[in-house]
Amino acid sequence: MSTRNLLVELFVEELPPKVLNKLGESFSGVLAESLKASGLLADDSEVTTFASPRRLAAHITQVAEKAADKQVAQKLMPATVGLDANGNATPALLKKLQALGESESAVAKLRKEHDGKADILFLDATQPGATLTEGLQKAIDDTLAKLPIPKVMTYQINDGWESVNFVRPAHGLVALHGNEVVPVSVLGLAAGNTTQGHRFEAKNPVVTITSADTYAQQLIEEGAVIAGFDARRAEIVQQLQAAADKQGLKPIEDDALLDEVTALVERPNVLLGQFEQEFLAVPQECLILTMKANQKYFPLLDASGKLTNKFLIVSNINPADASKVIGGNERVVRPRLADAKFFFDQDRKKTLESRLPGLAKVVYHNKLGSQGERNERVVAIASAIAQQIGGDGFVAKVAQAARLSKIDLLTDMVGEFPELQGIMGRYYAQHEGLADDVAYAIEDHYRPRFAGDELPRSQVGVVVALADKLETLVGLFSIGEKPTGDKDPFGLRRQAIGVIRLIIETEINIGLGQLFDIASHAHNDDELWYTAKDHELDNKVNSNSSTQSQRTNRSLDKDALYDFINDRLTVNLKEQGYSTQEVESVIALKSDCLVEIPRRLSAVQAFANLPEAPALAAANKRVSNILKKVEGEVKAEVNAELLQESAEKALHQALAETKPTADQLFETGDYTASLQALAVLKAPVDTFFDSVMVNADDPALKANRLGLLATLHQAMNRVADLSKLAS
Template sequence: MTTKNLLVELFVEELPPKALKKLGEAFASVLADSLKSQGLAATDAVVTHFASPRRLGVHVTTVAAQAADKAVSAKLMPVTVGLNAQGEATPALLKKLASLGADASAVAGLKRAMDGKAEALFFESMVTGITLRDGLQKALEESLAKLPIPKVMTYQLDASSGCELPGWSSVSFVRPAHGLVALHGADVVPIQILGLKAGNATTGHRFESKVSPVVIADADSYANTLREQGAVIASFAERRADIVRQLAAAAAKVGNGAHAIEDEALLDEVTALVERPNVLVCSFEYQFLEVPQECLILTMKANQKYFPLLDAAGRLTNQFLVVSNISPEDTSAVIGGNERVVRPRLADAKFFFDQDRKKTLESRVEGLGKVVYHNKLGTQGERSERVRAIATAIAALLGQGGYANTGALSAQADTAARLAKTDLVTDMVGEFPELQGIMGGYYARHDGLGDDIAFAIEDHYKPRFAGDDLPRNDAGLVVALADKLETLVGMFGIGNLPTGDKDPFALRRHALGVIRMLVEKDLPLDLLTLLQSAVPAFGDRITDATPALADFIYDRLAGSLREQGYSAQEVDAVLALRPQRLGDIPKRLLAVRAFAELPESAALAAANKRIGNILKKADDVDAHVSPVLLVESAEKNLFDAMKTVLPVAQARWEAGDYTASLQSLAELRTPVDVFFEDVMVNAEQLDLRLNRLGLLKSLHVAMNRVADLSKLAS
């Protein structure tokens, strides 16, 4: 069977840039998978997707004009239903055969085979392979139906445009479609979609195409023809790589270690806005650099899709890079236009910054009482008071644990917590909500509050995302913990929990933030005590949901640990004990991993599981052993071994050397094995039975201080 390469392109009006990458990938993968499932494309066919602002395309290698015929075996019915006592076809069988396009002559050729406990009749036939025209039509319809379209448009299609739809018809798609190309080699595949008939011509760059329309000779010449004649780089990946190369080259020409800011999302969005990128260097007045660089960077990126230039030290320069969609010989007009456009944006940022500094953060505290936080939890002002109360409680707990001076830490944390949300009522944060916290830090320094308070205000939202830095000082750490706990305890307390992929208050992210601070800073705080310390700040506004919140945090912790490379067994073994000091968990995990590598671990884990099952069936076993009731040599030997090993394991556990503590238990393997071989635990004599259960209880407690070793049993 001869095969050719296939090219399909749908030409549309400008697609939503933030969705273009996913649209291109989905269009290609669904269409190619459909062709493969229909037998038209080889399973190892190479699929290349194209996506530009005005087109979605796919190139598939080794596509057949018609799929191969294939044998099909259709189950009809049980033999007892299809044939009567004389072996003749029943009306039910004849009706079933007729539905498959066969008649009574096919009865003799029916196959009999067991289907479960009964013998059934099967009709075997050869099905003619689907043609590329029909198969591609089906694949294209399926591909468009499954596109991850953020929002569908409905538009009118005129019959005079060449479509076969009568009169005016409504068509729904992400954007109005204007052209369809479908080439199998050099041959047009006569399909249609969205009122468009397939051809071999498309449209190039809106301004710089050499010809219009651009005729595609065959499937393999699509990308080159569009590039050479249509001035379009059809491949999203190639266009993106070209932008990266041009950004680096333009920055290098500026010199002095200048480099474009790195932002993958911005890069993807800009790639989706241009068909043939041309990077240009622009600049703005030095006076705007008096504004915090975070403000200028955000306004250039978010509003204008520019790439700010940083110097070798990471400071913002007065130059930026523009990715233009045109390449005129004289670029001065393009550069001048972009500089004129950005200037009012930067002027606005400077105005907001200057105006905000006319009022102190302290003077804005009262304004928080006018900003609603949640209808059940009150205003931002009330929320700030709760954060202050929780921060004070956390500082006291840290002081009790010897982590910090309670008085000094409490005073700093209280000041930072009182002012942390005040930048929400500033003009700058009103315009750019992403700058909350950051602007509070700048305004705190302007108010003369010093770096410690400024850092705490700026950092109290941290960590904002996975991999983000933790707060830089203890006051920031306390306020960040208090802020996240206020959200978690409050939302759980009113029953506002995340469901599925919906988490409007980012409770999952807040839980991971709490986990990271407790673990990475190894804070001397018990989780339940910490959660309960936040509840009184809410008064009677909430119900205490500490148990449910603790479960939620441990679930997030388990997922995080597995993502870090720990096995499910290791995580389950450690978290089964619900360790309250989360900072201990990494040490426990490493201890479990080291223990699992010992030759004795499997036997001890299995024994631990067995002991646990035995104790579950007993009532309130006391971990007490009376030596005079040890009558079997095996139980005496185990008891003697425990007297030697367990104190060592206990001392190492108390010293925090969890690895050595677990490894000490390896010496118990042989006496434990012999005990279970030679001793009947549930002896008929009550005092012997209780003593043996007490022996096992003592062993079980000692074995499971670091982790539940039974979770390691296969």
């Protein structure tokens, strides 16, 4: 069977830049899958994806002109239905054969096969393989139907009558098998061998593709287009770095921006622009954001990471004199920067404190009140947590940072650029001369915002961040707004991971139950505002709640929230590399103090490496199963006088000698040594189960032996549930 390489290109108007790469990958991927399903591809066929602002294309190697014929067995019907008593075909069978394009003569070729219940009639036939034209037509139709198009357009095709739907109007279709056109069509377009190059830079406006294999090179040489997304992206990166190196600077790193710019140009040309030094008085985050979001520029930073007044433009044209292109871009960016400077200057005319009443006018949630009410709850939660880990000065700073944490939502700058929330609050706090740890806490209280994000830079920020996340979790769980399936509109899974990281990584030694109680009080109990009275913040905290009297009680299902946190913790620990057994052994105890989790896991890992570990884990599992089957509570108590067998006496003696040491090590927090001290129990435990009948006929004897096992179970499972380590 002869094969040649295949090229398919759909030429369209400018595609949505943020989804171009995904569209390109889907186009080539589905096309190849469909052709393979038709039997037209070799096992080692290779697929190359092309995606530029005005084209989606795929190059596929070793594509056959026709798929191999296949032998197929067509199941018809039970023999009792298809054949009469004399073995002649019934009308039902003849009708079925006719539908398959067969005549009555095919009856002689039928075979019977028993399927376990009855004899079934089968027709063996040769199914002709699909031609490339047939297979490619189906593949293109499948591809367009499965493209992840965010929003379709409806437009008329060239006949002026028929309308079609696609992401953008399509104007050309190329389908080449080697150098021959494959006669397929789509969206009112018949396949040919011509495409269009760059609007302004192409040597030839129309590029005639010689063969499938010359496509990419011809587009570069004749059409001035780099068709491959990855190749174009790499070219932009190289040009950005070269231009920055000439200035002794470095371009800002932003993969999303790089992808978007790659999707906007066909032939990148990086140019250097600059703006007036006076704009650098505005926080660099504002300038960077406006240049990136609005203009798609790459700001340039110095060696220390500070923004300079220079930036890089990725142009789609390469004129002999680029000064007009540069000048035009500089004129465009100047008003944007001026707006940012205006917002910054205007915002600083009002203090953060003076804006506080405005939060009462911002809706947070219709069942949880305004941002003003939420702000009060965060202050109360943060203050209560701070009281347990610091002195009065620390509590005052935490309360102040919490109180001011959301106020920048009311500023002009954040209104224009919501991405700057927190950041602008920090700048405005520093402008007012507030302490750095308070100012940075305002910015950092959103952290961690995503997986791998940094934690707040100060303990003040840690407490405010923890309070903010607890307020959200407890509040939304209290009104029944829990994540379901893959839906999590309020980002509660992310908030839970934030709580876990803040507690564990900064070693906040407060139990989850206590934290839930603190947050629940803030949602339900006016008495929690005691922190304000203690630290002379009473008026500032309470004066801004216009609807405090309307606060209604909310019922928190603490168990549900605890399980939710534990589920997130389990996922998080497994992502860190801990085994499922190790994680489950620690999580099973439902320890209220998350800060202990890493030490418990470390202890479990060390224990699991002991030679005695497998036997002890298996024994622990056996003990757990025995105790679960007992009705009522089994007390961990042993009457030594009722011990009869030497094996149970030996186990009791070993426990008496080992348990105090293990318990003492546990109480001092040396979990690893506590578990390792239990290794000596292997021999007496093994002997006990080999020699002693726990379910003795004598009720007193049975109860005593169960008490011995309960004592063993209690001793072995203080750090983790070791039965989870049993294979």
